[in-house]
Amino acid sequence: MTKLKDNYFEIKRAGINSTFQDNGRTNLNHIGIPISGVMDKRNFILANALLKNETNTPVIEFAYQGPLLEFNGDKIYFVITGDVKFEIIKNNNEKIIGSPYNVYAIEDKDQIDIQSTNKSVYGYLSISENIILDEIWDSFSTNTKAKIGSNNGEKLSDNQKIKISHKNRNTALTKLNYIDKKIEYIRVMKATNFDYFSEKAKEVFFKKEFKVTKLSDRMGMRLEGQILENVVSTNIKSEGLVKGVVQVPSDGNPIIMFADHGTIGGYPKIANVISADFDKIAQMTPGTAIKFKEVNLKEAEKLFKLYNLETTNLINQIS
């Protein structure tokens, strides 16, 4: 019997912010370790569902420009999710324009060139094999700030190799027709320091537009456009933070906490993005206008159920 070749990707170009992610690690906030994990959960779930992978299989998450990977080994399957422009460059130099949510097979020396995300930030690459990664605290997620997790807590870098398992799983070339709807509002709930803000600031928060700034990453998103005047105190005694909380520091510009956020902070909390809208807000690019709409707890819980139902429906539509 001939020896099987090693399966691996060679990273020809790492992209801007390419990391390994899964659902993240829980119950470590009390020692300063955030939850991390994917920024767009639905696209992560779909990426694994399209390949019939187990639900929490780690994937490569990329932002804006993704990696260019050369595959070495025996045939595997991959899928890309998100609003992503990519090409498959076959080993005979033939180029195939890729479509997200479509499973493709690749063979030895084929390349996947993930060129860019269209009017969105994050995309996902999942494969039919397991990427060989280090698990720490029940997660493969990379947290580049704390240097924890897969790939020694670092982003992907040029010329590195990623080892892949060798199960030779047969996978159907499944696909899904999915275009993410844009929404007009990001829905939020009032948070614990809402009354720290002036009447005018409260009104502005729900009526005027904010803009996403370039100072946005996996830790958080800074907004600008309206200054929110604080009439009580611009500092609170440091306390825990959660994903989606909107803090307002003394300059009056809101910051929304994302997956890799610091676990505690001392700025007043004006609002909280509802769980159903986490994926949407994470995908907003710098320059995008944001308007907030208030919902109550009951509505937020209902909207989350609806969000989950939509995801389930999409999984059922995979053919």
Add this chain to the structure above:
Amino acid sequence: MIKNILNLGDAAVYCDFGKDVNQEININVINYFKNIKDKKIEGITNITPSYNKLIVSFDLEVTSYSKVKKIIENIELDKKFEKENKLIEIPVCCEKDFKLDHDRLEKKLGITYNKILEIFFSKEYFCYMTGFIAGMPFLGDVSEKLRAKRLKTPRVKVPKGSIGLTEQFCNIYTYESPGGWNIIGNTPLEIFNKENLSEPALINPGDKVKFSRITQEEYDKIKR
């Protein structure tokens, strides 16, 4: 005791223990934290204690605000966890390269650096919380004679191991990070060690810390 329970977004319970920052309130927060953690309640994804708040995050797919709130309201507190707290000795070197805010502190506090260090090293500190960055302990209470505000413009890089002061607290930078605290010295110890999977943070909420002054020579020896 908990004064008020609110929701923070749709997937977290916000337990408010009041406005004051003192050890009595914080011990209460930590006691709740340890008891809730011990119960291993289904769906809970994080329990984050701070000076006078406790935030319990959960997976909205598994449970809900009303369910988790009810559990917290009815929890029976077992005091046994108080015994878990440790006293940890942290060696600190306050030589030239490490005392970044020597001049600023002397000027602000109006006492000599030797006096500052004498006061600083004379007492034990209590760990109110650990976090912001991995393993960073927030310790108190610093003597009233040593209370200084944070820097107006934070440093872009505070060296790993730096011991910082701000108002009634001191902290330890577990790795290089931006920060605005007044730096008086540096410890050669690994305060956060991810290789130690079960106990990565050396100092946990509720622990006590005694700083001991070491020379540059001793510092280098430990560092090696």
